[in-house]
Amino acid sequence: MKEETRLREARAIVNELLVDIFNRILAIEGENLKQKGIKLSMSEIHVLEAVTKVLEPTMTNIAKKLGITVGSLTVSVNTLYQKGYLSRERDQDDRRKVVIGLLPKAEEILEVHNDFHNDMVNSIFKDLGIDEDEVLISSLQKLSSYFKE
Amino acid sequence: MKEETRLREARAIVNELLVDIFNRILAIEGENLKQKGIKLSMSEIHVLEAVTKVLEPTMTNIAKKLGITVGSLTVSVNTLYQKGYLSRERDQDDRRKVVIGLLPKAEEILEVHNDFHNDMVNSIFKDLGIDEDEVLISSLQKLSSYFKE
DNA sequence: AAACTATATTTGAAGTTCAAAGTATTTTAA
DNA sequence: TTAAAATACTTTGAACTTCAAATATAGTTT
Numbered sequence: 001m002k003e004e005t006r007l008r009e010a011r012a013i014v015n016e017l018l019v020d021i022f023n024r025i026l027a028i029e030g031e032n033l034k035q036k037g038i039k040l041s042m043s044e045i046h047v048l049e050a051v052t053k054v055l056e057p058t059m060t061n062i063a064k065k066l067g068i069t070v071g072s073l074t075v076s077v078n079t080l081y082q083k084g085y086l087s088r089e090r091d092q093d094d095r096r097k098v099v100i101g102l103l104p105k106a107e108e109i110l111e112v113h114n115d116f117h118n119d120m121v122n123s124i125f126k127d128l129g130i131d132e133d134e135v136l137i138s139s140l141q142k143l144s145s146y147f148k149e
Numbered sequence: 150m151k152e153e154t155r156l157r158e159a160r161a162i163v164n165e166l167l168v169d170i171f172n173r174i175l176a177i178e179g180e181n182l183k184q185k186g187i188k189l190s191m192s193e194i195h196v197l198e199a200v201t202k203v204l205e206p207t208m209t210n211i212a213k214k215l216g217i218t219v220g221s222l223t224v225s226v227n228t229l230y231q232k233g234y235l236s237r238e239r240d241q242d243d244r245r246k247v248v249i250g251l252l253p254k255a256e257e258i259l260e261v262h263n264d265f266h267n268d269m270v271n272s273i274f275k276d277l278g279i280d281e282d283e284v285l286i287s288s289l290q291k292l293s294s295y296f297k298e
Numbered sequence: 299a300a301a302c303t304a305t306a307t308t309t310g311a312a313g314t315t316c317a318a319a320g321t322a323t324t325t326t327a328a
Numbered sequence: 329t330t331a332a333a334a335t336a337c338t339t340t341g342a343a344c345t346t347c348a349a350a351t352a353t354a355g356t357t358t
Contacts, residue, residue: 010286011270017289022171027216043314059337067176072315074338079313096323096336121160128291137159142277144162144170192345208306221346223307245305245354 025120032116038109040085045113047076048085048106058097085109174269181265187258189234194262196225197234197255207246234258 030042040048050065051057063073077100080086085106091097102110179191189197199214200206212222226249229235234255240246251259 010289011267011274013286013289014273015266015270017292021292023216041313060335067172068314069316070337071317071339075314078338094324094336098337117164118160121164124163124292124295125160127295128288137162139277140159140162140166143273144166146273146277190344209304217345218347219306220308220348224345227307239354243305243355247306 029113029116033112036112038112040109044076044080044085045109047073047080048102048110049113051086051100051102051106052110057100058091059100060097062100080106178262178265182261185261187261189258193225193229193234194258196222196229197251197259198262200235200249200251200255201259206249207240208249209246211249229255 026042033040033042033045046066047062050062054061054065059070059073059077063070066073077086077088081088083105085103087101087103089099089101091099175191182189182191182194195215196211199211203210203214208219208222208226212219215222226235226237230237232254234252236250236252238248238250240248
């Protein structure tokens with residue numbers, strides 16, 4: 001194959017990955033939750049997940065992690081609090097802050113979520129046999145940090 | 150680094166790529182459109198894009214490509230038709246079908262969209278210097294087809 | 299023709315998001 | 329010290345997206 005053609009294809013593939021695949025995964029995971037009788041939407045799951053990933057889980061920090069406004073997050077946290085997934089209390093030192101915490105009910109849900117992702121990634125690795133590819137992994141690492149900047 | 154640790158990291162990176170990065174790109178592209186004074190939402194852009202990507206652009210086929218219901222698509226196509234981005238006519242052979250087409254106005258928009266993606270992918274390739282990596286490209290190809298199954 | 303299937307539209311409800319306006323708290327600076 | 333500015337969050341209203349159910353329309357089968 002001509003070098004030029006190969007390169008064009010590579011770019012098309014990266015583009016497609018970045019555009020198509022993600023939606024498919026979201027849909028698959030949505031189905032997965034539905035099957036297991038879990039009533040939360042994917043965006044609610046992402047809120048729970050963000051709470052665990054953020055160092056100091058205040059509204060502002062969580063919203064930043066999610067890339068949404070604090071106002072939007074408030075609405076979402078309202079319902080998750082109502083439903084008993086999240087705790088919510090003022091910070092003692094700075095009482096403007098609201099610190100969000102996971103309740104046991106949420107931890108169960110996140111376990112399902114993590115299992116799903118582990119299974120998915122494991123089967124990708126297994127089916128594609130890319131475990132051993134140093135170059136791939138370091139490239140993906142670069143790609144990942146590229147978008148985190 | 151221990152083999153086991155390296156592998157665990159690789160999986161975490163793939164997972165993160167599949168989860169985090171996409172949202173960031175969507176947001177960046179949304180900003181891009183806003184800056185250029187384009188009034189369409191990302192989901193409307195995706196409808197236009199799907200019309201070009203599908204072999205026979207009927208409502209059912211386009212909805213399948215997008216992973217949404219035909220009902221949702223109808224709502225979206227209504228406004229895009231109103232605004233003059235899409236044409237809409239019954240199929241001559243099977244008059245149950247509605248064939249959607251792009252109008253010139255839509256093609257301009259998609260050009261901006263494509264430019265954005267080309268620029269993004271080009272700068273990824275350039276900044277990361279992964280042009281020459283055969284293994285990466287073939288792995289990405291596998292990954293891509295894995296999710297298309 | 300009647301019943302059935304396939305395709306698309308309409309409508310209503312629920313969820314997500316943002317922007318703007320408002321409240322409470324803390325920090326800064328005169 | 330105290331008034332102003334900055335920070336953190338909530339509330340509300342509007343726009344958009346999506347789905348599910350009901351309806352409409354076109355084609356197929358018996």
